[in-house]
Amino acid sequence: MLKAIQVLSSSSSSRLFGCRWKPLTTTSGTAISLSANPLSHHSTTAPRFKSSSLSLRPVSDRSSEPVRVYSTGSDPKMEAAPSPSPPSPSPTALSAASSRKINFCQWCGGATKHEVPDGEEKTRAICTLCGKIAYQNPKMVVGCLIEHDNKILLCKRNIQPSFGLWTLPAGYLEVGESAMEGAMRETWEEAQAEVEVLCPFAQLDIPLIGQTYIIFLAKLKKPHFSPGPESSDCQLFSLEDIPFDSLSFSSMVVTLKLYLEDVKSGRLKFHYGTINKRPGTSPSDSHAYTLDNHMQS
Amino acid sequence: MLKAIQVLSSSSSSRLFGCRWKPLTTTSGTAISLSANPLSHHSTTAPRFKSSSLSLRPVSDRSSEPVRVYSTGSDPKMEAAPSPSPPSPSPTALSAASSRKINFCQWCGGATKHEVPDGEEKTRAICTLCGKIAYQNPKMVVGCLIEHDNKILLCKRNIQPSFGLWTLPAGYLEVGESAMEGAMRETWEEAQAEVEVLCPFAQLDIPLIGQTYIIFLAKLKKPHFSPGPESSDCQLFSLEDIPFDSLSFSSMVVTLKLYLEDVKSGRLKFHYGTINKRPGTSPSDSHAYTLDNHMQS
Numbered sequence: 001m002l003k004a005i006q007v008l009s010s011s012s013s014s015r016l017f018g019c020r021w022k023p024l025t026t027t028s029g030t031a032i033s034l035s036a037n038p039l040s041h042h043s044t045t046a047p048r049f050k051s052s053s054l055s056l057r058p059v060s061d062r063s064s065e066p067v068r069v070y071s072t073g074s075d076p077k078m079e080a081a082p083s084p085s086p087p088s089p090s091p092t093a094l095s096a097a098s099s100r101k102i103n104f105c106q107w108c109g110g111a112t113k114h115e116v117p118d119g120e121e122k123t124r125a126i127c128t129l130c131g132k133i134a135y136q137n138p139k140m141v142v143g144c145l146i147e148h149d150n151k152i153l154l155c156k157r158n159i160q161p162s163f164g165l166w167t168l169p170a171g172y173l174e175v176g177e178s179a180m181e182g183a184m185r186e187t188w189e190e191a192q193a194e195v196e197v198l199c200p201f202a203q204l205d206i207p208l209i210g211q212t213y214i215i216f217l218a219k220l221k222k223p224h225f226s227p228g229p230e231s232s233d234c235q236l237f238s239l240e241d242i243p244f245d246s247l248s249f250s251s252m253v254v255t256l257k258l259y260l261e262d263v264k265s266g267r268l269k270f271h272y273g274t275i276n277k278r279p280g281t282s283p284s285d286s287h288a289y290t291l292d293n294h295m296q297s
Numbered sequence: 298m299l300k301a302i303q304v305l306s307s308s309s310s311s312r313l314f315g316c317r318w319k320p321l322t323t324t325s326g327t328a329i330s331l332s333a334n335p336l337s338h339h340s341t342t343a344p345r346f347k348s349s350s351l352s353l354r355p356v357s358d359r360s361s362e363p364v365r366v367y368s369t370g371s372d373p374k375m376e377a378a379p380s381p382s383p384p385s386p387s388p389t390a391l392s393a394a395s396s397r398k399i400n401f402c403q404w405c406g407g408a409t410k411h412e413v414p415d416g417e418e419k420t421r422a423i424c425t426l427c428g429k430i431a432y433q434n435p436k437m438v439v440g441c442l443i444e445h446d447n448k449i450l451l452c453k454r455n456i457q458p459s460f461g462l463w464t465l466p467a468g469y470l471e472v473g474e475s476a477m478e479g480a481m482r483e484t485w486e487e488a489q490a491e492v493e494v495l496c497p498f499a500q501l502d503i504p505l506i507g508q509t510y511i512i513f514l515a516k517l518k519k520p521h522f523s524p525g526p527e528s529s530d531c532q533l534f535s536l537e538d539i540p541f542d543s544l545s546f547s548s549m550v551v552t553l554k555l556y557l558e559d560v561k562s563g564r565l566k567f568h569y570g571t572i573n574k575r576p577g578t579s580p581s582d583s584h585a586y587t588l589d590n591h592m593q594s
Contacts, residue, residue, distance in 0.1 A: 102403045109406055173509075297498070
């Protein structure tokens with residue numbers, strides 16, 4: 001079985017550090033076994049990795065699969081949205097629909113009207129008393145992909161949506177914290193685990209629900225974890241046993257598939273992509289997405 | 298003069314593409330001239346780059362410098378905030394201060410109270426009529442670092458804050474669009490330029506003002522650009538002539554410094570970092586920041 005470890009490319013300074021993978025074989029020298037499609041859970045023998053620099057390689061993740069639809073609401077925990085009917089609404093329609101949820105001005109309490117302000121192109125909620133515009137912007141969900149002993153830490157959700165399904169520890173970023181701090185906080189809250197963040201791993205936008213996932217690669221500071229209030233269980237899963245059929249959200253499916261591909265290629269990359277719902281599929285189907293505009297650095 | 302070009306690592310599919318630099322020398326074979334500190338504008342002769350794969354290298358960007366303070370307000374254009382007094386407030390204090398700006402419920406118009414809800418740790422604005430909680434989350438600012446003929450496209454701001462100073466085209470991400478789409482839209486609005494996004498380049502969090510910058514590397518689809526309504530000028534700057542003393546925001550200073558370091562090293566990376574205000578400095582000083590937790594993939 002091949003092991004993949006992280007080697008920080010710089011000093012231990014908390015200010016400045018890079019992230020690089022250096023795949024190693026164990027004494028047995030057996031290569032890691034991962035199928036091309038992590039959903040199949042079947043093992044094939046991958047080529048032995050070299051420890052030299054490995055080139056960037058496109059990830060074969062064009063399988064037309066799922067976006068889980070969460071709420072665009074402002075609760076800092078992910079929520080399932082009412083089922084939108086395909087085809088997906090346009091960005092302008094989404095913006096208008098979003099503004100129409102705002103009935104009153106949060107500053108003066110005046111009733112709002114929903115119009116396109118002068119010099120703009122989108123419908124906004126505008127206060128009829130003070131004239132202020134209530135803009136609505138996408139939210140960031142931050143989380144950690146935690147490696148420990150060639151396994152990945154997952155939490156079983158003890159809350160809706162996706163109660164009973166597995167997720168990386170993740171939640172909404174709060175005002176006043178960095179994405180890295182937020183990811184560490186969520187990991188503590190959901191898995192009672194103290195982690196060291198190693199590097200950014202993925203940014204996955206889900207425009208339909210106004211969310212952007214920011215996922216960091218991390219490792220446990222101590223080998224301790226236990227379910228927080230929002231989790232009913234926390235477990236380390238070997239890469240062959242990741243429960244792809246029981247993951248909570250499409251963002252988790254995508255993140256873990258990209259991670260497995262990187263492990264297989266022997267080179268950790270930063271991934272950007274857009275998760276779009278596949279028309280005609282159920283919003284609760286976490287495999288009904290397309291991953292568009294996938295780029296890697 | 299050394300040229301750096303992007304080579305996409307995959308096909309022309311819009312679905313899946315990677316980004317990699319392949320530095321080349323021109324026929325003259327002269328290496329690019331960039332000083333270690335891009336602020337100095339002095340030229341030194343850098344070693345000739347090889348076209349082979351180059352290793353990750355920590356960026357020397359520990360110079361204790363600035364965060365420009367923008368507004369946490371919800372206007373989709375960046376704004377200068379009233380000067381906060383150093384030392385910087387804690388995340389909890391920021392969250393509480395943020396919630397206190399909300400006086401009324403946007404859904405039912407009821408007055409809010411500002412308390413820590415059951416099961417939470419931070420002060421929130423809670424409606425006294427319907428009980429809903431108004432969460433506030435950081436906003437994403439998306440933009441493009443556009444390369445053309447070994448130059449970078451900058452826009453001179455025709456609006457406050459930082460009127461008359463130079464910036465990459467960037468603005469708040471809207472609901473219903475991906476970060477990539479938002480960055481392309483902002484580029485069109487501010488520079489009337491159509492671009493192709495090549496890869497993600499940086500995520501820079503500014504916790505003090507609840508903003509996260511997401512910057513993409515891009516190239517012009519056509520060699521045309523002109524100032525949009527929010528710009529008084531748009532210009533291509535050679536790397537030696539980037540106006541570091543006249544940049545609008547610390548996020549722009551950091552982004553361009555990291556870019557110059559990458560050009561110098563011959564290897565484009567994805568950068569994550571937190572921009573924190575240096576205590577005791579003016580919020581309008583775009584060089585008064587520290588770049589913390591700098592990581593690169």
